[in-house]
Amino acid sequence: MSLILQNIAKHITLSPEEQRHFLSKTEVHHFKVKSILLHSGQICTHSYFVNSGTLRSFNINDNIVEHVLNFACEGYWIGDMYSLISQKPGNLFIEVLEDAEVVLLSKENQELLYTEIPKLERFFRILTENSLVANQERLMDNLSLSAEERFEKFCKKYPTLIQKVPQKQIASYIGVTPEFFSKMKSRLLRK
Amino acid sequence: MSLILQNIAKHITLSPEEQRHFLSKTEVHHFKVKSILLHSGQICTHSYFVNSGTLRSFNINDNIVEHVLNFACEGYWIGDMYSLISQKPGNLFIEVLEDAEVVLLSKENQELLYTEIPKLERFFRILTENSLVANQERLMDNLSLSAEERFEKFCKKYPTLIQKVPQKQIASYIGVTPEFFSKMKSRLLRK
DNA sequence: TATTTTTCTTAATCTAGGTTAAGTGCTAGC
DNA sequence: GCTAGCACTTAACCTAGATTAAGAAAAATA
Helix, strand or coil: CCCCHHHHHHCCCHHHHHHHHHHHHHHEEEEECCCCCCCCCCCCCEEEEEEEEEEEEEEEEECEEEEEEEECCCCEECCCHHHHHHHHCCCEEEEEEEEEEEEEEEEEHHHHHHHCCCCCCCHHHHHHHHHHHHHHHHHEEEHHHCCCHHHHHHHCCCCCHHHCCHHHHHHHHHHCCCHHHHHHHHHHHHH | HHHHHHHCCCCCCCCCHHHHHHHHCCCEEEEEEEEECCCCCCCCEEEEEEEEEEEEEECCCCCEEEEEEEEEECCCECHHHHHHHHCCCCCCEEEEEEEEEEEEEEEHHHHHHHHCCCCHHHHHHHHHHHHHHHHHHHHHHHHHHHEEEEEEEHHHHHHHHHHHCCHHHHHHHHHHCCCHHHHHHHHHCCC
C-alpha cells in the first residue's frame, strides 16, 4: 500500500474503492534538490505529501533573513496553509532539500473529496489538529527554553534530519543564527 | 441568535433543527474572575466558547514562570487541544480574567455531533485551520520581529484586550518580562 | 478607612545570543 | 584537477532583553 494511504489509514478507514478514488485525485511528481515548489507571493494551490526526500517551508523577512517554518521528510505533509485556505498570495517558499517524490493534491480536488468521501474531512481535521498541537508546543518552547534546550528537543524529534539538511537551516528552525549555532554545537561537543 | 450559533454560521449552515440539537449538547456556565477551568496535569474534557468575559490559557515552566498561550474574549474558543485530543494530562491552565459566561462542549458530545451532523466536522476543521494559521504567524513573528514590533501587532489584533487584562500578561504573551515591557512602553510613549 | 496584595515602574547590572569579519574546508561545475 | 561558491568555524565586540531589587501606585479585602 502506498505511503499516503498508510498515512490516511492511521486515522480513518477507506474502502479499496475509496482508496482508488482518492489516489485518482492526486498526482505524483519528482523534484530535484533546490526546486522551488512554491514562491513567496504566489497563491498556494496544492497540499504536498512527501513519499521520499526532504522539503522545507520558509519565509524571508525584510532583512533578507530566512526563517524555516517546517521541514517535511518521508510521510509528512507540507504546504502554505494560510495561502491555501485564503487563496491569497502567501509569504512562504517551499523548497526541495533532497531529491523528492511528492504527492500533489489540489485544493479543488481536496474540497471535492470532502463531499465525495466525508470521512476525509475527518482525516484532514485530525491532521490539522495534530499540526496545531505541535505548533503550540514549539511556540511555548521558543518562549521558555534556551537555544540549547530547543536543539536537544529538535534532535529527539527529528533524529534523521540532522545528517540530511545543512545545519544553518536547523539553526534557523530553532531560531538562532548559524554562527551562534556553531558555537553552541562545539560547546556541547566539549562536554 | 446566540453568539455560538453566529460563530458556526460563519462557516457552515445549520437548519433550525440542527441548531437546537447542537445547543442541547452544550451547557452554559458562569465563572468569576480567577476561577480556574482547567489545571495543569488534568485531562481536558471540554472545549470552551466565550459568550462574555475574558479567559486565558497558560503554562508554568520549572522556574515558576508563566507563559500565556492564548487569550479568549467574546466569540473565541479556548481549550487545551493537546490534552483534549490525546486525553492525556496536559500542562495548560485555563483561567478567568474577567467574569465570564462560557459555553461548554464536552469531548464526547463533540464527537457525537460529528456523526450526527457531519457538517460540524467541517466547522471544526475550518476553526482548527484558522488557529493553525494564526499560530504559525505568531511563531514566525517571534522568530523575526523585535519585542516592540510584536507589541504593535498585538495592539492591532486585540485592541480591546489592552484595557482589560493586566499588562504583565500581555508581556508574557508577546514573550518578554513585565519589567522589560514596562520599559518598552514608556519608551514608546516618549515618542 | 486602613491594610494587604498585586501590579507597575525605574534603574543598575548582567548575559544569551547577534553582528561583523576573517579564515577553513567542501563539493559541484567546468 | 581547478576554481567558485557554499557551508561551517572562530573570535572580538555589541545589544536586546533578563535579572535583581526597591519603591510607587492601584486594587482588593477587611
